Amino acid sequence: MALSQRAQTLADAGRNNPFWNVMKDIWSPANPNGYVNVGIAENSMMHDELLKYINERHELPVKYLTYNDGGSGSSRLKAAISGFLNRHMKPVTPLEPGHVTATNGVSPAIEHVVWSFADAGEGILLGRPYYGAFIPDISLRLGGSVVPVSFGDLDPLSAEGVDKYEEALLEFQQRTGKKVRALMLAHPHNPLGRCYPREVLIKLMEFCQKYQVHFISDEIYALSTFENTVDEPPHVKFESALSIDTTGIIDPRLVHVLWGMSKDFGANGIRLGAIISQANPDVHTALTMPSLYTYVSAHTDYLASIILEDFAYTDWYLHENQKKLSESYAHTTKYLKDHGIEYGTGCNAAFFVWMNLGKKYRELHPEDECEDIGDRVMQRLLQKKVFLVSDSLAGSEKSGWFRMVFTQGQQHVDLALERILAAMDE
Template structure:
């Protein structure tokens, strides 16, 4: 039988296949370094995972988990059990300090925050309509918002302007107007990552308020992805070019006179603050938009969190003594790991972005260091060149190219690893930069 020459996949499936084939991360995760069992594997400091508290988390799970039979059923439906929503409301009320206390009616549970991002993109935009996203950005925001929902992500350039400043809000407006004038399509939302991935900083309260005013002016939804909200720690080593800003949730702002509350939405999940990417549990918080809740109820079957995840998260968040101690120790460990990574980077005279006090990231200019070590070379794409030498040394970082970096040569190091592992990664990075063609 002759084979058809045309693909049997839809165009959107072809696009997804092409995007997936370029993702090196899955190859890395299937060949991870272990000094005893796989010494030739990759040292991975490119994926946003926090493994510093896995022992404590597993100890809780293995002593507490006793699954009732109802979690083998559909339970309370696709948007999460009532018990879980109560536990989430009580927990997030304690830590996010919302101006209006959360209750279960405000929450839609999903199987991870990626699903939550896709859902709000689908709900707020028709195909081709825009969502504003400042550079640099978490790279997977792009497919989350565009691959299946069909939204157009409008990346916002800041140039020499600090992206966390009041002045930066004007750049969002400029990008909005340019998009609408050139495409004749609407912009429907502004996406924040707060605390920020990859820069590890928090947006000041007055900046968030100005963004809310901008959203009110153009009737945009403000989506604040606060997945790193509790991973905020003390920075003891930087020179404070940008003094760290304490985290304040968008929920903590009294919206009266600022923005229609139907336009404000917050996302959170278990992946980062509790080091549980594999648990697949996220939540959309929308306190005043009943239409959104009704729309997402209809598609919640496609982002159904498992009964095991639902039950385990309920158990965890109901135990305030455990969660308080867990968060405190996690913050201390993140601060220590950041200090370790910065001291090493400084010791090798590598430029990095200062002012971090949140999340797991060190934003470093490896391209500049590579050029200093290899003067006179004709390097057309320094980011690509650095990635090549990193992979030769079997160390995986995320390139700034994937984050829409406005400047070449920047990379993201994930420092939330045990000390031995982090030291091995840092050593391989500097060894890679010294490699010659």
């Protein structure tokens, strides 16, 4: 049966995407020959604790079998999100329920804000390397144009790098005749695992004000920070965009923050995201109808409210999770150092090590003069049944760099590292 052109394009592309084969054949003690997946950003280290908490409190009231308060989340949920983020994000202006639209995950939240600010073909600035799923979130159904920003030898999180956003904006607008409507930021950064310094956030906001571009800060890893005990400083502390007084910097109507429970609570399956726009009520009004397609389930609405309202529990949970993140990062990077694998230092947030497997492969196989080192390494990794995010998936300017997730438990991480090294050595 003939499909639409857009559906056929995706059907063809999906057949060649190794990710779906990996997801169907995941390693476990019962499936020892499956893929060790350290590509998908999941944190399982606190699963037992969160599951115990949820199962002790799972008594769903009857109102949650109805449409409740509508597609953008119940009044209770919005109040719970506001109270929780007021406690941890330190916003200059305290969050109120009316500042929040809830979604069934942050990917739908990204779609919603892009839909709100950009028409098809208009640009969204995205610094390299980037979270690969930003590309379909922005362009797949909405037709937004991703405008990748290259930095060369500059640190993508530096003040000097801000000028590269302006170069990319001007080039795109001159080449296409279309406007750039927003700048999308992963803060903390995915895949680099670092936080933007406050002065860089301010400079980016000033740039957005100059060109009347929306500043969107995806802060899904905001509370997944940790103490880096192994790398030399500096380790930049996380500060939310909400904590910056925008007076004299940017029109607050242009500032928006995204957050969700997938990462900070290791609960990708709960499917809860939040769009926070404090000074632009039209955003929430415009999303009233589209929110029907991203309705937060009753179970998620209720459970998330219970969890986020319990400050004693969430304070303990976040502290324990951050401790485990620190330990697992130290364990993983020690292995990389011991085996001579270069990685990006200075991480203190999120779940990733950004490592140079291409360089290691070249050292071990100087006779192999392949041009696309990233593709060669990826082929070898898949042959050894281990999956990482490659340079091409992350839009890396440098070939051979890969993103490894270190938050699946020590047995899983050790097995992944062993297979990675085997893929390099063979």
